[in-house]
Amino acid sequence: MQFYLRPLGRIEQALREIAEALDSDPLSPLLRWLNAYMLYFQRDYDGALKWCSRTREMEPNQYLSHLLEGMVYEGKQMLPDFYLGI
Numbered sequence: 001m002q003f004y005l006r007p008l009g010r011i012e013q014a015l016r017e018i019a020e021a022l023d024s025d026p027l028s029p030l031l032r033w034l035n036a037y038m039l040y041f042q043r044d045y046d047g048a049l050k051w052c053s054r055t056r057e058m059e060p061n062q063y064l065s066h067l068l069e070g071m072v073y074e075g076k077q078m079l080p081d082f083y084l085g086i
Contacts, residue, residue, distance in 0.1 A: 011042050029059035036068055048072045
């Protein structure tokens with residue numbers, strides 16, 4: 001459902017639904033990534049990075065969090081910092 005809310009500009013509602021889902025399944029890497037993804041589109045880059053980090057702690061090989069982290073650093077115009085961290 002959250003993916004359908006983003007194009008409608010209803011990111012706050014999507015974040016609330018993700019928070020409810022995380023209450024039910026706090027260990028889900030996909031929900032953690034989805035939260036970061038929505039924060040990215042809200043331009044809360046620091047919040048998105050925090051959730052990307054949480055996702056990687058639980059699931060280091062989950063490629064979506066690595067991809068999104070690069071997108072966040074690009075949004076912050078900090079790509080060289082991202083490359084140095086690899």
